[in-house]
Amino acid sequence: MKSKIVLYLFIFMSMICLYLFVSNGKMAKSKDARIAQLENEVEALQDSVQDAQLKVLEMQYFSLENNDDALAYYDHLKLDDPSRYIADKLLETNESKGDNPLIPYEGMESDFKINKIKVLNHKWILTDFSDGKYWGELLIKYELKDDLGVDFTTIDHLLYTRSN
Structure with missing residues (x-):
């Protein structure tokens, strides 16, 4: 009886570890994708800020x-x-x-x-x-x-x- 409880406990813990391993991998991929998306947004915003600065300098020429x-x-x-x-x-x-x-x-x-x-x-x-x-x-x-x-x-x- 004691060995069956240990076996069931071992199987249950193995399933929990497997679940945590798989979900952690999916979470890491999701976070990496989000980081890549945010990096692209930051790059686009930096480009638009640079364009805006150039326009401001252009407008200030006659000043x-x-x-x-x-x-x-x-x-x-x-x-x-x-x-x-x-x-x-x-x-x-x-x-x-x-x-x-x-x-x-x-x-x-x-x-x-x-x-x-x-x-x-x-x-x-x-x-x-x-x-x-x-x-x-x-x-x-x-x-x-x-x-x-x-x-x-x-x-x-x-x-x-x-x-x-």
């Missing part, structure tokens, strides 16, 4: 912040961020009652105001303006004076027409 030759014009003024200073001065033109004086159109839904500003270099600014429904763009020439005053002159403009 005062990245143009050392243009920034040299403002060395004597001791401004921390000339681009931000100029953009703030341009946004101040929105504070006048009615349409922004730099925009040569009358607002149709409300007053035309400047929304987005891109300081291209030490002479030009590209802006977007809108009245909430209609929008357009301006190319503005500016001059930052030694007394930190800024003169703005609209060089060219366009108003997008709505096609329904």
